[in-house]
Amino acid sequence: LAAVAASNVGLLSIAHQHIKTALNLEPNWAALHQFQARLYRRRKHTEKALAALREARRLAPENAEIYGELIQLESTGKFSPTEVCAITKRYEDALALAPENPTLNFKFGRHLLNLAGDYTRARQCLGTALRMQPDDSAVRRAYFLALRHTDPVYRGLYAPYRWAEFLNNRLHKTWTAWWQLLLTAIFIVPRFLLMVTL
Numbered sequence: 001l002a003a004v005a006a007s008n009v010g011l012l013s014i015a016h017q018h019i020k021t022a023l024n025l026e027p028n029w030a031a032l033h034q035f036q037a038r039l040y041r042r043r044k045h046t047e048k049a050l051a052a053l054r055e056a057r058r059l060a061p062e063n064a065e066i067y068g069e070l071i072q073l074e075s076t077g078k079f080s081p082t083e084v085c086a087i088t089k090r091y092e093d094a095l096a097l098a099p100e101n102p103t104l105n106f107k108f109g110r111h112l113l114n115l116a117g118d119y120t121r122a123r124q125c126l127g128t129a130l131r132m133q134p135d136d137s138a139v140r141r142a143y144f145l146a147l148r149h150t151d152p153v154y155r156g157l158y159a160p161y162r163w164a165e166f167l168n169n170r171l172h173k174t175w176t177a178w179w180q181l182l183l184t185a186i187f188i189v190p191r192f193l194l195m196v197t198l
Helices: 002-008 013-023 030-044 046-059 066-075 081-097 102-115 119-132 137-150 151-198
Strands: none
Touching: 002 013, 002 030, 013 030, 030 046, 030 066, 046 066, 066 081, 066 102, 081 102, 102 119, 102 137, 119 137
């Protein structure tokens, strides 16, 4: 509890000291290793966070939330189709342990939405998470993203915005290209002509 209190006010080094003391007293408590991993992640020590989460997973293989955190951390930066399929399979295994876990459903839903492109399953997972945590704004945003891809009414209502966004991006790129061409003509062409005439 002292580690949690220190972490909540941003005193991460003190939180680390408390969690180390707690782990010395109870080295087989998976939740302590999980919390230690979260502290390491906040300090950008990814390898140490992975080691702590793997230990937590070893101590509590049935804990779906720990497994979900481990999958998320291990899958960071992996985008090839084979890697995405492997990560999807691991999330499915974790979800089999706790099908109604809102955190795990949220993480799996975001994975399906952002990397796997399986919008229907993403909507199902995010719907489960939203049912359990209706006040969570991150869950609501992710659910509406999935809804935007799957619901025909929502897609129809959103279509004008998508076209406007597309045209805006095109105009911006075109304008940027013309602007660069104009700057080139103003500054480089006269110098070139001056060098040629001399």
